[in-house]
Amino acid sequence: MTHRMGAVILALAAGLGASAAAAQVNAGQDALFIKSLAATCANCHGTAGQAVAGSANVSLAGLDKNYLVTQMKAFKSGARPATVMHQLAKGYSDAQIDTMAAYFAAQKK
Numbered sequence: 001m002t003h004r005m006g007a008v009i010l011a012l013a014a015g016l017g018a019s020a021a022a023a024q025v026n027a028g029q030d031a032l033f034i035k036s037l038a039a040t041c042a043n044c045h046g047t048a049g050q051a052v053a054g055s056a057n058v059s060l061a062g063l064d065k066n067y068l069v070t071q072m073k074a075f076k077s078g079a080r081p082a083t084v085m086h087q088l089a090k091g092y093s094d095a096q097i098d099t100m101a102a103y104f105a106a107q108k109k
């Protein structure tokens, strides 16, 4: 192998390493973003969707993703009457609801 080729390969390898590190940072930021979205439900539904024992509010942890998405959309449209959720649901985009539903579905009951 010539000296020059070696340098090119080294430069390529360094580039790959940098993009892998960037991907890791992005994954960390995504996880943080998802947790902070879900945290907006924690006041009533508990940390990570686990409602406090004896609470009147339901746990969202382990809830079927499709069920959660359907209920949020029903609250949003007014199809499902509610005391608070119809107002809250309007503050989230469909993409955010989808992201939260996947997060809660993956939590232990």
Ligand code: HEC
Pocket (backbone or CB within 6 Å): 038, 040, 041, 042, 043, 044, 045, 057, 058, 060, 068, 071, 072, 081, 082, 083, 084, 085, 086, 088, 092, 100
């Ligand atoms: C201020 C308290 C409060 C907050 C914050 C809150 N909820 Fe609720 N949630 C309720 C109440 C109360 C109900 C029962 C329906 C109603 O009367 O609004 C409910 C019901 C639900 C239901 C229906 C559960 C079932 O068994 O059918 C879902 C799904 C839900 N909430 C999801 C969420 C999500 C997702 C968030 C965060 C974006 C959230 N809630 C934030 C109070 C809250």
